[in-house]
Amino acid sequence: MTEGPITLVTLLKRRPGMSWDDFVADYETRHRQIGEEVLAGFATRYERRYLRPVTGGSEAAEVDVLLEIDFPDAARLAAFQAAVAVPEVRARIVADEERLFDRSLIRSFTVSSYRSALPPA
Numbered sequence: 001m002t003e004g005p006i007t008l009v010t011l012l013k014r015r016p017g018m019s020w021d022d023f024v025a026d027y028e029t030r031h032r033q034i035g036e037e038v039l040a041g042f043a044t045r046y047e048r049r050y051l052r053p054v055t056g057g058s059e060a061a062e063v064d065v066l067l068e069i070d071f072p073d074a075a076r077l078a079a080f081q082a083a084v085a086v087p088e089v090r091a092r093i094v095a096d097e098e099r100l101f102d103r104s105l106i107r108s109f110t111v112s113s114y115r116s117a118l119p120p121a
Helices: 020-039 074-084 087-100
Strands: 006-012 045-050 065-071 107-110
Touching (some): 020 045, 020 074, 020 087, 065 074
Antiparallel strands (some): 006 065, 006 107, 045 065
């Protein structure tokens, strides 16, 4: 792993049959709190970015949420991963994920970022 801060990005899809409004409300009132509890002491940022297609239609998107979590370093990420692997903690997270997400579609990545300097708009 790299030195310095690490961003973990996770792509999430709501479970079939769940409305968009119910999904966002449930995530922000229930699942977010679990995230805050398990990330406390490990992460420095926990941000959810809800994605809607810009093509104007109601077509189903492959991803509903882009989740971003920042960790100060690889050691803190590894400590977090160990903490959520504890069976009781893992069971709590999985139970809530099963209510909210299509777990077969969850994908997580670490991010390498490059930025282009653009002229002022």
